[in-house]
Amino acid sequence: MPIKPTVEEAQRRLRIDADLAADLESAIDQAHAEALAFLDLSLYADDAALAAAADASGIVATADIIAAQLLLTDALVGNNSLQDRESKREAARNMLRPHRRMGV
Structure with missing residues (x-):
């Protein structure tokens, strides 16, 4: 999955x-x-990329993370009221x- x-x-x-x-690209x-x-962490496309990076705090991108980014994208380019954007x-x-990632 892409990040x-x-x-x-x-x-x-x-x-x-x-x-x-x-x-839209921007x-x-x-x-x-x-x-x-x-998130305060890095995203990786798959388990192999995460393992190769040896990033103990990184995670593999999931469908809900992509969906959240789409919502943020829509807030930026969509025809939204201030209330809709927020x-x-x-x-x-x-x-x-x-x-x-939550602090310890």
């Missing part, structure tokens, strides 16, 4: 026009960075929270 959504996946799942592809990168900052961001954080 962030593709432009094509975001266009299909978020129903965003192809003419916004450049904006928004996906921003959403991915926001997710990583919230609602999508909060929903994304709730999806990411079970995977978040």
Whole structure:
């Protein structure tokens, strides 16, 4: 599984026009960075990549992590009110929270 959504996946799942592809690519990168900052860990495409990195705190990307990044992407490029943007961001954080690295 990839560690962030593709432009094509975001266009299909978020129903965003192809003419916004450049904006969408930038928004996906921003959403991915926001997710990583919230998680406070690195994402890997599969177990082999995680093992190769020898990253004790990293995790393999899952469908819910990708879905959370799509919500964050939609908050950035979608036609949203301020309340809708914040609602999508909060929903994304709730999806990411079970995977978040918590301090010891």
